[in-house]
Amino acid sequence: MPSLGSHQFGDRTTSNSLTDVDASGHGPGHLIHVGYPKAGSTFLQSWFANHPEIAYEPSGIAGYRTIWEMVDATTADGDAIRWHVTSAEALVAPPERRADGLVGEVVAPADPRRRAAACARLGMLFPTAHVLMVTRGFRSIIGSAYSQYVREGGVLSLDALAKATDPDQLTNEWDYDHAVTLYRKTFGDRLHVLPFELLRDDPSEFVSVLQNRLALTVHAQLPTRLNPALSQAELAWYPRLSTVLRGAPLPGRLRARAQRAYLRRTRAGGFPRLARMLQTLRPLEPVDVQAASAAVVDAFRGRAEALRDEPSYGPYLADYLLD
Numbered sequence: 492m493p494s495l496g497s498h499q500f501g502d503r504t505t506s507n508s509l510t511d512v513d514a515s516g517h518g519p520g521h522l523i524h525v526g527y528p529k530a531g532s533t534f535l536q537s538w539f540a541n542h543p544e545i546a547y548e549p550s551g552i553a554g555y556r557t558i559w560e561m562v563d564a565t566t567a568d569g570d571a572i573r574w575h576v577t578s579a580e581a582l583v584a585p586p587e588r589r590a591d592g593l594v595g596e597v598v599a600p601a602d603p604r605r606r607a608a609a610c611a612r613l614g615m616l617f618p619t620a621h622v623l624m625v626t627r628g629f630r631s632i633i634g635s636a637y638s639q640y641v642r643e644g645g646v647l648s649l650d651a652l653a654k655a656t657d658p659d660q661l662t663n664e665w666d667y668d669h670a671v672t673l674y675r676k677t678f679g680d681r682l683h684v685l686p687f688e689l690l691r692d693d694p695s696e697f698v699s700v701l702q703n704r705l706a707l708t709v710h711a712q713l714p715t716r717l718n719p720a721l722s723q724a725e726l727a728w729y730p731r732l733s734t735v736l737r738g739a740p741l742p743g744r745l746r747a748r749a750q751r752a753y754l755r756r757t758r759a760g761g762f763p764r765l766a767r768m769l770q771t772l773r774p775l776e777p778v779d780v781q782a783a784s785a786a787v788v789d790a791f792r793g794r795a796e797a798l799r800d801e802p803s804y805g806p807y808l809a810d811y812l813l814d
Contacts, residue, residue, distance in 0.1 A: 526580030628810025634780030
């Protein structure tokens with residue numbers, strides 16, 4: 492697998508030649524995007540899927556859905572492909588999944604040992620891969636995490652969830668120092684870290700930095716904005732709707748099917764018109780994300796020192812409590 496060519500990533504440079512490696516007969520490289528959650532993963536996966544020099548399949552491995560696709564690719568002309576991509580944000584914070592596939596409740600606190608195990612497994616299976624890690628600043632992560640919790644069928648208010656959640660669970664999940672140290676030890680300079688804030692503020696610049704780092708020669712069209720934030724009405728009403736659905740007087744299997752259908756809809760786009768109508772008919776108190784965030788944000792302090800000297804993070808140090 493190739494090393495990157497001599498080009499810049501922020502202020503860093505690498506000296507290995509991508510062209511020389513390709514000319515020697517080796518195939519394209521493997522890029523593993525490990526997350527974080529709520530840090531532009533949907534945008535990136537759309538970009539991966541539409542880039543002509545990248546092979547990517549949702550929920551696949553190295554651009555393949557099945558082993559037979561890999562077999563078939565051996566007879567195809569793959570000269571245009573420079574990178575095979577695996578993307579799963581859960582790799583950096585592996586969750587303990589509920590047996591019924593519904594997330595909406597915390598099953599177990601985030602466990603750093605699961606992150607270490609995932610990193611070790613990736614290093615064993617793909618020892619020469621490159622890893623992309625996109626982080627999100629602590630000051631915005633609370634509201635974004637609650638939005639995702641609500642999308643997944645969560646029933647608690649933000650205040651109630653904040654009180655019920657062990658602070659260690661939050662800080663362990665977004666402990667950037669732990670994650671960066673693990674992946675840098677395993678993958679060395681092949682770990683590439685970028686801030687979500689750059690993607691938020693300037694998607695073209697974010698993609699340009701990434702394209703340069705991957706030595707891509709074709710500029711793919713930027714995805715439209717995906718996974719927009721939930722409205723105040725949705726944040727207020729989705730927990731109520733989830734509660735009603737969980738208590739619906741339906742047979743067990745039918746209720747489970749209804750819950751899954753509901754979650755597919757909230758994940759895909761939700762019920763914004765229904766939420767607005769309900770909020771008009773029976774207004775609920777708006778969700779005050781900033782107030783709840785202020786109460787817990789300091790628990791993250793000292794968990795992002797590994798990002799302080801990363802070139803792309805300079806304008807965003809305050810977001811990571813590094814000011």
